[in-house]
Amino acid sequence: MNTVDLVIGIDIGGTKTKIGLVDKAGNCLSQMYFRTKDHPDLDTYLEEVKRSVDGLMQELPQKPNILGCGIGAPNASSKRGTIENAANLLWKGSVPILEKLKEKMPMPMRLMNDASAAALGEMLFGSGKNMTDFIVITLGTGFGAGIVANGKLIDGYDGFAGELGHVDMTVGDGRLTGLGVRGGLEAYVSATGLKRTIMYLQSKYMDDSRFRNIAYNDLHGEDITKAAEEGDVIALKAFDYTARMMALALANFTAFTQPEAFILMGGLTNSGKWIMEPLNKYFNEFLLEVYKGKVKIVTSGMPGKTAAICGAAALIWENHR
Amino acid sequence: MNTVDLVIGIDIGGTKTKIGLVDKAGNCLSQMYFRTKDHPDLDTYLEEVKRSVDGLMQELPQKPNILGCGIGAPNASSKRGTIENAANLLWKGSVPILEKLKEKMPMPMRLMNDASAAALGEMLFGSGKNMTDFIVITLGTGFGAGIVANGKLIDGYDGFAGELGHVDMTVGDGRLTGLGVRGGLEAYVSATGLKRTIMYLQSKYMDDSRFRNIAYNDLHGEDITKAAEEGDVIALKAFDYTARMMALALANFTAFTQPEAFILMGGLTNSGKWIMEPLNKYFNEFLLEVYKGKVKIVTSGMPGKTAAICGAAALIWENHR
Numbered sequence: 108m109n110t111v112d113l114v115i116g117i118d119i120g121g122t123k124t125k126i127g128l129v130d131k132a133g134n135c136l137s138q139m140y141f142r143t144k145d146h147p148d149l150d151t152y153l154e155e156v157k158r159s160v161d162g163l164m165q166e167l168p169q170k171p172n173i174l175g176c177g178i179g180a181p182n183a184s185s186k187r188g189t190i191e192n193a194a195n196l197l198w199k200g201s202v203p204i205l206e207k208l209k210e211k212m213p214m215p216m217r218l219m220n221d222a223s224a225a226a227l228g229e230m231l232f233g234s235g236k237n238m239t240d241f242i243v244i245t246l247g248t249g250f251g252a253g254i255v256a257n258g259k260l261i262d263g264y265d266g267f268a269g270e271l272g273h274v275d276m277t278v279g280d281g282r283l284t285g286l287g288v289r290g291g292l293e294a295y296v297s298a299t300g301l302k303r304t305i306m307y308l309q310s311k312y313m314d315d316s317r318f319r320n321i322a323y324n325d326l327h328g329e330d331i332t333k334a335a336e337e338g339d340v341i342a343l344k345a346f347d348y349t350a351r352m353m354a355l356a357l358a359n360f361t362a363f364t365q366p367e368a369f370i371l372m373g374g375l376t377n378s379g380k381w382i383m384e385p386l387n388k389y390f391n392e393f394l395l396e397v398y399k400g401k402v403k404i405v406t407s408g409m410p411g412k413t414a415a416i417c418g419a420a421a422l423i424w425e426n427h428r
Numbered sequence: 429m430n431t432v433d434l435v436i437g438i439d440i441g442g443t444k445t446k447i448g449l450v451d452k453a454g455n456c457l458s459q460m461y462f463r464t465k466d467h468p469d470l471d472t473y474l475e476e477v478k479r480s481v482d483g484l485m486q487e488l489p490q491k492p493n494i495l496g497c498g499i500g501a502p503n504a505s506s507k508r509g510t511i512e513n514a515a516n517l518l519w520k521g522s523v524p525i526l527e528k529l530k531e532k533m534p535m536p537m538r539l540m541n542d543a544s545a546a547a548l549g550e551m552l553f554g555s556g557k558n559m560t561d562f563i564v565i566t567l568g569t570g571f572g573a574g575i576v577a578n579g580k581l582i583d584g585y586d587g588f589a590g591e592l593g594h595v596d597m598t599v600g601d602g603r604l605t606g607l608g609v610r611g612g613l614e615a616y617v618s619a620t621g622l623k624r625t626i627m628y629l630q631s632k633y634m635d636d637s638r639f640r641n642i643a644y645n646d647l648h649g650e651d652i653t654k655a656a657e658e659g660d661v662i663a664l665k666a667f668d669y670t671a672r673m674m675a676l677a678l679a680n681f682t683a684f685t686q687p688e689a690f691i692l693m694g695g696l697t698n699s700g701k702w703i704m705e706p707l708n709k710y711f712n713e714f715l716l717e718v719y720k721g722k723v724k725i726v727t728s729g730m731p732g733k734t735a736a737i738c739g740a741a742a743l744i745w746e747n748h749r
Contacts, residue, residue: 182718191718192717192718240584240585254684256582256584256589257577257580257582259578259580261577261578261685263561263577264559264560264686264688264722264723265686266686267718267719268577268684268686269683269684270683270686270718271684274683274684275676275679275714358596359595359596360684362589362591362592362594363575363589363590363595363684364575364589365584365585365586365588365589365591366584366585367585393596395594397503397512398586398588401585401586402585
């Protein structure tokens, strides 16, 4: 029986944990997910991870040769192997997740900020293949960024570069993020931010809307896209508001490393033209003259459902090229 | 007679053009300056540059062996050798300065954004010697930034990285920069920004102040420092206001590349503790928890008067190591 070299990719998100087995070309051969928030206890969470990996291996037609395990997580320090004070996770303080998971699954293992992992994934398998300067933006429960400049991922002095969701967009006079940053970008531009904007716009305007009958906790991103398709005024205004704030942020980020492209991924990108059209319009408006026409906004070049898994797996595949 | 290897360093600023001869260790052996704005015509400006260089050479005790000429300028594209739409210079549009100066002084020549040149200078000769991740901030007529990450200067896709003076700090509801960017950082944090703040605070408060008798065009940075020393309330509030805006910007920038240090240089740093004390206070307040205690704010490690010249010369010295 032939064997196939594979890497385990684990994406720890605020809502879901996604796990998959990824081959050298970036194909995710087998995958599954479970709800992260069902496991407030780290130990039972890691047991669930191990059970999931074992299950995936049994599904494979070929015998896998596992090269290692890459993990993407919010607020992860690549240099220390820890997750620290993540706003959207239940485990608080400094969590030594790499060490704990290695005890259960001994193998080469690497942890990185989820958005940095995604950037590495785009560089190896996706839209970043032929670029030396780009920024990956992940729009899920939060807002993440992975920055590539001079053809290398920017880690930062201590492994915490790219925490752009906590950039203050409003000079201290705006919404609070989960980390208590007032005016923090991810309080506006993320799946959660879009929901908060639906609330805000109901306070600001008197337009009739399907959202007048839906409570915050019952509200999902897909509902907002569907409402926009049906012409719901609050939904349309919410996309416009979100896109404008995001365009301002991306125009500001351009002045930093001048990327050739922003590569977008995550839940909010599923809203397609409802977010992308106003985003492109405002982005061209806000962009400094010297950058106009030189910065693209594209979506991930990896299959939507498995992009984050492939990104995590790229942490190990990077060392096998 | 012995010869000495030297590089010509030229710093083109909105107010002054500084020219010097720099040795391998970063010592500026001979220097002079003239007013940039006296030469609205590029050709007569470049004649003045050439005359100045010739003058400097004659002052030297040793015969110089000139290796080349490095030029730092605002809005410079290292990749094209041009200055483009600089807000604080009189020459408008795209100025092919490298080509034009080479006609007058044929030698190896390299042009770079002034703040990026300064960053290279700090890396070779100054406070950045032992760091792989730092950001140089130049606080002159405008606000510039040179970013080093992974031990390399970040150029950007097209040579225009680090234009952080035009980052919008106020969600489109603030002062206009010289480039027409509303809320642009340099409209607040620069020598010019400090003067504008003196005006603003006279509108906002009724405190008595020496500035009630000084017109905007007669106002100089040194006056504001001196007034602060004498307890002038408007001067003290102006430093506090400027430092707070700058602290917010630096806290935001930290989330981008997570530098080990910000290295400050330029006119505004001459105000010493009046700017540095409130800056450090607000910076620690605004910094995200995960970065606290890990990011230093220091001043340039190069002699104040010649730092920009040494930075420009570093463009050539970098290739002779």
